[in-house]
Amino acid sequence: MQAVHLAIGNFDGIHLGHRALLQRAVENAHIRREIAAVLTFHPHPKRILKLPNAPQLIYPIHHRCYLLRKSGCDAVCVQPFDEAFAALAPEAFFDHLLRQFPTLAAVYVGEDYRFGSCCAGNIHTLEELCRRHGIEFHVCPNLKDNGEKISSTRIRKALREGSIDVANRLLGAPYHCIGWVQKHPHDVCTPLTKTIENAGENSETLFFHTHNELNPKNGSYFCTLHNQHGQQTLSVRLEDGRIRFLSSIQAVLRRGGVLSFEKSL
Numbered sequence: 402m403q404a405v406h407l408a409i410g411n412f413d414g415i416h417l418g419h420r421a422l423l424q425r426a427v428e429n430a431h432i433r434r435e436i437a438a439v440l441t442f443h444p445h446p447k448r449i450l451k452l453p454n455a456p457q458l459i460y461p462i463h464h465r466c467y468l469l470r471k472s473g474c475d476a477v478c479v480q481p482f483d484e485a486f487a488a489l490a491p492e493a494f495f496d497h498l499l500r501q502f503p504t505l506a507a508v509y510v511g512e513d514y515r516f517g518s519c520c521a522g523n524i525h526t527l528e529e530l531c532r533r534h535g536i537e538f539h540v541c542p543n544l545k546d547n548g549e550k551i552s553s554t555r556i557r558k559a560l561r562e563g564s565i566d567v568a569n570r571l572l573g574a575p576y577h578c579i580g581w582v583q584k585h586p587h588d589v590c591t592p593l594t595k596t597i598e599n600a601g602e603n604s605e606t607l608f609f610h611t612h613n614e615l616n617p618k619n620g621s622y623f624c625t626l627h628n629q630h631g632q633q634t635l636s637v638r639l640e641d642g643r644i645r646f647l648s649s650i651q652a653v654l655r656r657g658g659v660l661s662f663e664k665s666l
Contacts, residue, residue: 404430404433404505404506405436405505406436406509407498407502407508408426408437410511411446411553412439412465413553416552416553417546417572418552421541422509422541423437423439423472423474426439427472427474431473437476438502440478441466441477441480442482443481443482444482445482457557459557478501487518491517491522491527491530492530494516494522495527506537507538507539508537509539510540512541512542528540546570556576561618562618563618564665565617565663566664568617569662575625576662578609579611579612580610580611580612580660581609582607582608582650582656582657584607608645609637609657611644616639620666621665621666622662622663622664622665622666627661628658634663635648
């Protein structure tokens with residue numbers, strides 16, 4: 402029954418703009434010893450609305466939730482987004498929020514936030530709805546990098562162009578993916594059971610298998626692979642979504658883990 406401070410958005414990538422919004426919600430909630438929560442949507446609304454610019458996601462939904470929890474939020478709520486939900490008028494959408502979060506005390510959104518059928522609601526609509534119900538309303542202004550708004554769209558573009566340094570700067574952390582080390586890309590995600598001392602001397606090429614939708618441009622990259630056993634820096638080659646190791650990989654990391662892209666080679 403604690404009061405809830407709710408950040409709302411898609412939060413694909415959890416970039417610097419998202420982090421600023423989330424930090425504001427978390428700090429305000431925790432100062433008052435209240436709950437900081439996030440409401441995100443899945444699938445991406447543009448996919449359900451069948452818009453031509455529906456994006457590939459930077460991170461899959463399960464990993465997005467993991468990153469949102471790491472941001473300091475106490476709860477992450479995923480709203481299933483379908484045609485019926487998309488058809489809700491702004492007022493009906495807000496009524497839905499009140500039913501889902503009966504102790505809602507504050508709402509946090511970015512300045513471009515739109516909601517409701519045909520995106521009829523904007524920050525002014527939401528501010529008025531919050532005012533009617535005695536709920537605090539906070540708008541986080543867009544952050545800019547080199548004079549241009551930081552956005553998931555810019556990050557996707559940078560990754561498609563192989564500009565890992567740009568993507569990492571906008572994300573505020575290295576772009577990364579979670580997966581398994583495999584003998585070849587057609588294996589059924591079976592962890593390697595034998596010790597692998599050197600991938601370069603192994604008879605079979607080793608790949609890193611990931612379920613990320615969006616991958617950087619084909620090319621060679623410097624990465625860090627880490628899991629609960631340790632970490633190792635190495636070079637990889639991205640080939641149509643398949644990540645092939647170019648340098649030796651130690652046995653301690655044979656099960657895979659998290660592969661973070663540091664820079665292009």
